[in-house]
Amino acid sequence: MKFRGGMAELMRQASRMQRKIEKRREELKEERFEAEAGNDMVKVTVDGAGDLVQVVIKDGAIEEEGMEMVMDLIVAASNKALADAREHVDAELEKVTGGLKIPGIG
Numbered sequence: 001m002k003f004r005g006g007m008a009e010l011m012r013q014a015s016r017m018q019r020k021i022e023k024r025r026e027e028l029k030e031e032r033f034e035a036e037a038g039n040d041m042v043k044v045t046v047d048g049a050g051d052l053v054q055v056v057i058k059d060g061a062i063e064e065e066g067m068e069m070v071m072d073l074i075v076a077a078s079n080k081a082l083a084d085a086r087e088h089v090d091a092e093l094e095k096v097t098g099g100l101k102i103p104g105i106g
Contacts, residue, residue, distance in 0.1 A: 020096050035080035042073040046081040
C-alpha cells in the first residue's frame, strides 16, 4: 500500500489530527454537565475534563433523609454526570478522528 506523499505526509496528517484533538479537548473542558438524584434533592455539575464543579443539596435534605442517604445521592448524581460528560467528550472526539481509533492520539 502506498501513501500519497509518502510517510512524511502521513506523519504531517497525524500531527494535524493530534492538534485538532487537543484543541477540541480544551474546548470541551469548558462544557458543563448536570445530574440530579433523589427527586432533585441533590444536583451536581461536572466539566468536560471530568472535574466536579458544584454540588447543590436541597435545604432540609439531611434532616429529611439523613446524612448517609444524602452522601449516596451525591455519589449517584456524580457518577451520572461524569458518565454523561465522558460519553459526550468521546462522541465529540470521534467526530474529529472520523471514528478512527488511533492509540496515543484519541
